[in-house]
Amino acid sequence: MAAMDLNKMMDRLNNLIALDIDAVGAYEAAINRIDVESLRMSLREFQRDHERHIQDLTRVVVSLGGTPRTKPDVKGFILKGFTAVTSMMGNEAALQAMRGNEMLTNRTYQAALEVEWGDEARAIIERNYSDEQRHLAFIENALRTRMWEQTPAQP
Numbered sequence: 001m002a003a004m005d006l007n008k009m010m011d012r013l014n015n016l017i018a019l020d021i022d023a024v025g026a027y028e029a030a031i032n033r034i035d036v037e038s039l040r041m042s043l044r045e046f047q048r049d050h051e052r053h054i055q056d057l058t059r060v061v062v063s064l065g066g067t068p069r070t071k072p073d074v075k076g077f078i079l080k081g082f083t084a085v086t087s088m089m090g091n092e093a094a095l096q097a098m099r100g101n102e103m104l105t106n107r108t109y110q111a112a113l114e115v116e117w118g119d120e121a122r123a124i125i126e127r128n129y130s131d132e133q134r135h136l137a138f139i140e141n142a143l144r145t146r147m148w149e150q151t152p153a154q155p
Contacts, residue, residue: 010066012112013057013121016128017069019108020053025072026101030094036148039091042138043098049131056124063120091148095139102136 027047034040058068109129117125142148 006064009117009121010061010064012115013061013064014066014069016108016112016125017054017057017061018072019105020050020057020128021069021072023047023050023101023105024054026098030098033094034091034148036091039095039142039147042142046131046135046138049128049135053124053128053131056128060121060124092143092146095143095148099136099139099143102132102139106132106136 024047027043027050031040031043031047034043061068106129109125109132112125113122113129
């Protein structure tokens with residue numbers, strides 16, 4: 001397999017960073033509108049995973065001599081806005097919005113693994129993708145079982 005051009009590699013890593021920045025914002029919007037504490041706790045944990053992804057990917061970009069992304073791209077504002085608007089409709093809508101966001105991050109991380117990376121970058125991308133799969137599975141299960149109906153809302 002041919003090695004990826006360094007600039008292209010940093011662009012791909014920065015796109016993943018932007019996606020994780022977007023996800024942190026989208027989780028914040030959803031968490032602020034969900035009234036079931038156990039769900040909020042899980043989403044907060046997933047948000048922390050995305051913050052760790054940003055730190056780990058930033059470290060790789062810096063080690064390659066690049067400048068890491070620090071702001072979301074335009075898509076991020078749309079993602080966060082969409083999550084905020086749909087989240088106003090309650091727990092189910094907030095989780096559906098987050099399912100859409102996690103499906104996007106899963107596809108993006110999966111695609112990133114189809115190219116050649118150095119060992120450190122590949123290990124981080126694989127670990128992040130594993131987190132994304134776990135997030136999506138949790139959200140899909142919460143929607144399927146209507147988890148918010150089984151737990152009393154918190155005041």
